[in-house]
Amino acid sequence: MALAVDVVKRSGRRPTESFDADKLLRSIRAACLSVRSPEGEAESTAAAVTNAVILWVETKPAVTSHDLRRLAGAHLERYHPEAAYFYQQHRAII
Amino acid sequence: MGNFDTNSSLAIIVLAALIHASFQASVSVLTLLSGHALGKKTAHTRLLRLTGGFIGGVGVMSLLLLSGVAFILSQLYPTSTPLTFWAACCGALGGVGISVWLFYYREKRGTSLWLPRSLADYLNARSKATKQAAEAFGLGLTSVLSELLFVFAPVLITALVLIRLEPELQLLGLLLYTGISLLPLLIVGALIGGGHTLAQIQRWRESNKQFLQFAAGTALLVLGLYVYVDRVIITGINTLGVR
Numbered sequence A: 001m002a003l004a005v006d007v008v009k010r011s012g013r014r015p016t017e018s019f020d021a022d023k024l025l026r027s028i029r030a031a032c033l034s035v036r037s038p039e040g041e042a043e044s045t046a047a048a049v050t051n052a053v054i055l056w057v058e059t060k061p062a063v064t065s066h067d068l069r070r071l072a073g074a075h076l077e078r079y080h081p082e083a084a085y086f087y088q089q090h091r092a093i094i
Numbered sequence B: 001m002g003n004f005d006t007n008s009s010l011a012i013i014v015l016a017a018l019i020h021a022s023f024q025a026s027v028s029v030l031t032l033l034s035g036h037a038l039g040k041k042t043a044h045t046r047l048l049r050l051t052g053g054f055i056g057g058v059g060v061m062s063l064l065l066l067s068g069v070a071f072i073l074s075q076l077y078p079t080s081t082p083l084t085f086w087a088a089c090c091g092a093l094g095g096v097g098i099s100v101w102l103f104y105y106r107e108k109r110g111t112s113l114w115l116p117r118s119l120a121d122y123l124n125a126r127s128k129a130t131k132q133a134a135e136a137f138g139l140g141l142t143s144v145l146s147e148l149l150f151v152f153a154p155v156l157i158t159a160l161v162l163i164r165l166e167p168e169l170q171l172l173g174l175l176l177y178t179g180i181s182l183l184p185l186l187i188v189g190a191l192i193g194g195g196h197t198l199a200q201i202q203r204w205r206e207s208n209k210q211f212l213q214f215a216a217g218t219a220l221l222v223l224g225l226y227v228y229v230d231r232v233i234i235t236g237i238n239t240l241g242v243r
Helices: A021-034 A039-057 A065-079 A081-092 B006-022 B025-039 B044-076 B083-103 B117-129 B133-146 B148-162 B167-193 B198-207 B209-242
Strands: A002-008 A017-020 A062-064
Touching (some): A021 A039, A039 A065, A062 A065, A081 B198, B006 B167, B044 B148, B083 B209, B133 B148, B148 B167
Parallel strands (some): A002 A062
Antiparallel strands (some): A002 A017
């Protein structure tokens, strides 16, 4: 599902793209699965976090990918702290 | 400058291998590789094959790197190593030790390493794209090369020590170095295989990163000093005594 909201990519080097809720959902689900969360729990957590982010995104004309990741991480923290830690750390592992 | 005490030589090899083991690029890539594999619901046996392939690649590259450097040095200095070269290598160890203290980790959250961001992004992208054990093997080879700037110092000093050992001890030293340098990967691989979560592993790495950085830097300085005393000063004194 693509909303008419532009996502400005990291450092502004790559072109902007439309907000893709499915892409966000997949990344949250992957973070949950990475910390060995059961599949059903990963699905429901990803859906809940994605819905929360959509509510925020809908009010903006454009957002940065950094903001999306930060907000999704903050919501994920409420449902699954361990997955949130891994999600937030993803770009800082190497 | 020819024959040295075997115990002293093996001690240098073990310490150099422990320093090599404390470098984190390969552990980071293994964490990412496992994270992406688990995130894609990869079967447990395939996950084990991927981690096994990766660790195999790191081992082979470490082995090749050490044997290659040892071969080059043995061609350069077939009978004995000049004291000036030993001294230069000790200086390199000290320089790398201080660099580890200053630059090894980036000053931000997580375990971001000194690596150029383009290279880190490339390794991240490759770990995401890796689906076969053979690709994981290649990624393991690459991850060792990515950290060559730091790994080169312990490899160089080990190679210098190895070429002055008896042939059977050379083989033992080579295997000892490779085995010890692989220990962190084997431990992380076993933890992943045993069902520990990557968040636990990453949390441990993050909370201990400053200790690892300090330990690696200090160990490089200590090794440099030890080799300088053992191979340069004592050999120099013995040579003067003979005269």
